[in-house]
Amino acid sequence: MHIHRYERWWMAFGITMLVAFLAIIAVAAVADNINPPGGMQQVDPAKVASTPPFDHPGLRRLAEGKYEAYYVVQVFSFTPAAVTVPLGSTVTFYVTSPDVVHGFFIAGTDVNMMVIPGWVNMQTHTFKKRGTYLLLCHEYCGIGHQNMFAKIEIR
Amino acid sequence: MHARERQLHAENRVVIAHVYTGTAALVLGAFFGVLQGFSRAGAITAPAWFDYYRMLTMHGVLMALVFTTFFITGLSLFVTYRSVPRARSLVAGWIGWGTMLIGTAMAAVTILAGQATVLYTFYAPLKASPYFYLGATLLVLGTWVVAFEIFANLAYFRRGAPGKPIPLVLFCAAATFVMWIVATLGVVAEMGLLIPWAFGWTPGINVMLTRMFFWYFGHPLVYFWIMGAYIIWYNIVPTRYGGNVFSDGLTRLTFVMLILLSTPVGIHHQFMEPGITGVWKALHTVTTYGVAIPSFLTAFAIFASFELAAIAKGKRGFVATVLSLPWSDPAFSAAGYGMLLFIAGGFGGLINASYSMDTLVHNTIWIVGHFHVTVGGPAALTFVGAAYWLIPKITGRALWNPGLALLQTRLWFVGMIFMSFAMHFAGLLGAPRRTAEVAYMGSAVAHSWEPYMLVAAAGGIVLFLSVMAFAAVAIGTLLQNEHSESMEATFAIPADPTDRTPAPLQHLFRWGAIALVLAVLAYAGPLGELLRNPGYLAPGMRTW
Numbered sequence: 001m002h003i004h005r006y007e008r009w010w011m012a013f014g015i016t017m018l019v020a021f022l023a024i025i026a027v028a029a030v031a032d033n034i035n036p037p038g039g040m041q042q043v044d045p046a047k048v049a050s051t052p053p054f055d056h057p058g059l060r061r062l063a064e065g066k067y068e069a070y071y072v073v074q075v076f077s078f079t080p081a082a083v084t085v086p087l088g089s090t091v092t093f094y095v096t097s098p099d100v101v102h103g104f105f106i107a108g109t110d111v112n113m114m115v116i117p118g119w120v121n122m123q124t125h126t127f128k129k130r131g132t133y134l135l136l137c138h139e140y141c142g143i144g145h146q147n148m149f150a151k152i153e154i155r
Numbered sequence: 156m157h158a159r160e161r162q163l164h165a166e167n168r169v170v171i172a173h174v175y176t177g178t179a180a181l182v183l184g185a186f187f188g189v190l191q192g193f194s195r196a197g198a199i200t201a202p203a204w205f206d207y208y209r210m211l212t213m214h215g216v217l218m219a220l221v222f223t224t225f226f227i228t229g230l231s232l233f234v235t236y237r238s239v240p241r242a243r244s245l246v247a248g249w250i251g252w253g254t255m256l257i258g259t260a261m262a263a264v265t266i267l268a269g270q271a272t273v274l275y276t277f278y279a280p281l282k283a284s285p286y287f288y289l290g291a292t293l294l295v296l297g298t299w300v301v302a303f304e305i306f307a308n309l310a311y312f313r314r315g316a317p318g319k320p321i322p323l324v325l326f327c328a329a330a331t332f333v334m335w336i337v338a339t340l341g342v343v344a345e346m347g348l349l350i351p352w353a354f355g356w357t358p359g360i361n362v363m364l365t366r367m368f369f370w371y372f373g374h375p376l377v378y379f380w381i382m383g384a385y386i387i388w389y390n391i392v393p394t395r396y397g398g399n400v401f402s403d404g405l406t407r408l409t410f411v412m413l414i415l416l417s418t419p420v421g422i423h424h425q426f427m428e429p430g431i432t433g434v435w436k437a438l439h440t441v442t443t444y445g446v447a448i449p450s451f452l453t454a455f456a457i458f459a460s461f462e463l464a465a466i467a468k469g470k471r472g473f474v475a476t477v478l479s480l481p482w483s484d485p486a487f488s489a490a491g492y493g494m495l496l497f498i499a500g501g502f503g504g505l506i507n508a509s510y511s512m513d514t515l516v517h518n519t520i521w522i523v524g525h526f527h528v529t530v531g532g533p534a535a536l537t538f539v540g541a542a543y544w545l546i547p548k549i550t551g552r553a554l555w556n557p558g559l560a561l562l563q564t565r566l567w568f569v570g571m572i573f574m575s576f577a578m579h580f581a582g583l584l585g586a587p588r589r590t591a592e593v594a595y596m597g598s599a600v601a602h603s604w605e606p607y608m609l610v611a612a613a614g615g616i617v618l619f620l621s622v623m624a625f626a627a628v629a630i631g632t633l634l635q636n637e638h639s640e641s642m643e644a645t646f647a648i649p650a651d652p653t654d655r656t657p658a659p660l661q662h663l664f665r666w667g668a669i670a671l672v673l674a675v676l677a678y679a680g681p682l683g684e685l686l687r688n689p690g691y692l693a694p695g696m697r698t699w
Contacts, residue, residue: 002404007455011452018444018447018448034511038428038432042690045691100696101279107601108600113427114428119428120429138519138587140278143272146590
């Protein structure tokens with residue numbers, strides 16, 4: 001099978017480009033800790049309301065500028081519906097659902113998670129801009145999906 | 156009438172059934188598409204008895220699952236019949252069509268009745284009517300019957316010509332269905348969980364297991380569409396500009412790579428989920444980047460074929476090559492515009508499949524823009540263009556109103572650019588996908604999406620008009636014109652007929668078996684992890 005010289009060059013270029021892209025992703029993951037959300041913790045979806053810490057969803061202050069936020073995401077609301085965090089704070093979000101699959105997305109940031117019943121998802125973000133952020137559900141979850149949003153105030 | 160002619164007519168009826176069922180799905184799907192687009196942009200208010208999400212479910216199912224599938228089965232049966240001429244029974248083609256049609260009807264009725272407002276991804280624990288899942292399963296099983304028919308003809312050809320290479324177009328179609336069989340095992344496994352649960356025979360569903368099975372199938376589904384387009388780009392499009400297949404061997408290599416690499420990539424749809432360790436997400440980023448390689452091969456082969464044809468006509472250079480192509484032939488221009496759209500779609504895909512960058516775009520309307528500029532561009536537009544080549548051959552009639560057909564391809568290209576680019580931009584600003592209204596009580600960030608939503612809706616209108624123009628040409632041809640066209644089909648031949656293709660590339664089923672092994676290896680980690688620690692079952696509910 002004959003492979004034209006130009007085709008060899010083109011394939012070398014294409015594969016080099018893919019390898020370079022992958023290298024950038026790997027460096028970002030290892031050096032800058034840019035990784036997607038995740039977590040292996042499980043929670044019985046029928047008992048979310050009585051399982052700590054989701055029995056008291058809300059914001060917890062760990063230290064100066066360090067917070068944890070526990071959210072119960074269900075049809076068709078986020079609990080807590082509004083939180084206020086000081087500028088520059090690092091917040092780790094823990095989210096779970098007692099019913100169907102939801103989304104947890106803060107528009108204008110890279111906080112982007114699927115909320116799966118039975119599992120706790122987790123992501124950390126540092127808020128570097130003042131303002132009112134829109135937290136919304138970005139996975140179709142039923143007839144009231146478009147009404148499902150909350151606020152995060154950065155002061 | 157001669158026996159050969161009778162045979163051709165009988166074969167044509169099977170292909171007409173498949174292709175025109177696909178056309179009907181396209182027209183209905185476009186109707187629901189434009190309705191949901193208007194509803195989302197706030198131009199109309201969806202009535203309570205037929206809400207936005209029902210429109211969106213109809214649009215997605217009809218376009219992504221029904222139109223594409225019927226078109227690819229129809230086209231693949233056609234190229235199989237024509238490249239292996241013989242007296243044959245057509246029972247399998249009809250049974251496949253009937254099974255797919257019954258399945259489609261079951262799914263469509265449950266959606267229209269509001270019993271399956273679960274969108275085309277039907278994520279558990281949203282619990283639809285069991286007849287929706289049964290219908291979707293029948294649609295898939297019908298394609299297996301079509302695959303069996305293609306493989307049976309391939310086996311017949313090999314028996315009659317031992318050692319001879321499989322005709323390229325038949326090879327490409329059979330490769331597409333080898334990949335499809337490997338891929339659809341995932342959705343059939345998922346249905347094995349969903350159907351008993353929807354009937355109430357099992358108390359709950361393992362949500363993560365259904366998602367993993369779904370995306371095992373969901374990504375190769377897009378390669379099914381792309382391979383359908385590649386069958387056309389390699390074998391049919393060159394006949395429109397007097398060109399050749401650039402390389403027989405590299406074409407087969409491309410299809411073999413697609414068989415191997417389409418399936419072990421599905422976790423890249425699940426980057427934002429818990430329950431899957433990061434290392435498996437990273438692994439599937441690597442494999443997804445691997446499946447870009449056959450598309451690079453294809454890009455080279457297509458442009459090289461263009462250039463060889465231009466050189467044969469005495470044209471040299473980039474501009475002269477582009478201008479030498481028959482842009483006023485709708486069967487070419489549709490595919491040509493589709494190829495241009497695929498350049499944007501391909502690079503967008505590399506962003507989505509990126510382990511880290513996907514965080515910025517996952518489940519935003521960027522993704523919707525991406526799959527409209529891929530399945531709605533290179534795939535669907537190529538299918539529509541191929542229909543302009545195919546319909547005269549299966550009806551024996553000249554194409555009705557080729558001028559309208561040409562306008563249709565241009566409208567599609569322009570409408571798709573406006574719609575999908577607006578969706579990409581709005582997605583980067585944070586607009587979510589699959590959401591009825593995106594005003595969020597006057598939120599400032601939501602306000603910034605508005606102009607893009609209007610541009611997207613305007614693009615949608617242009618696309619709707621384009622689909623209507625296609626339907627007019629397809630139906631007009633069936634009703635209006637005289638029998639004047641030849642029913643014989645010719646396919647592009649390699650530029651260098653003396654170049655020998657290595658024999659191992661011919662063994663499709665062996666490659667299929669290797670693909671299955673690769674899929675098992677790619678999923679052994681994430682699936683094994685889930686099965687060791689499966690977690691809670693969700694009872695499921697109807698939230699619409």
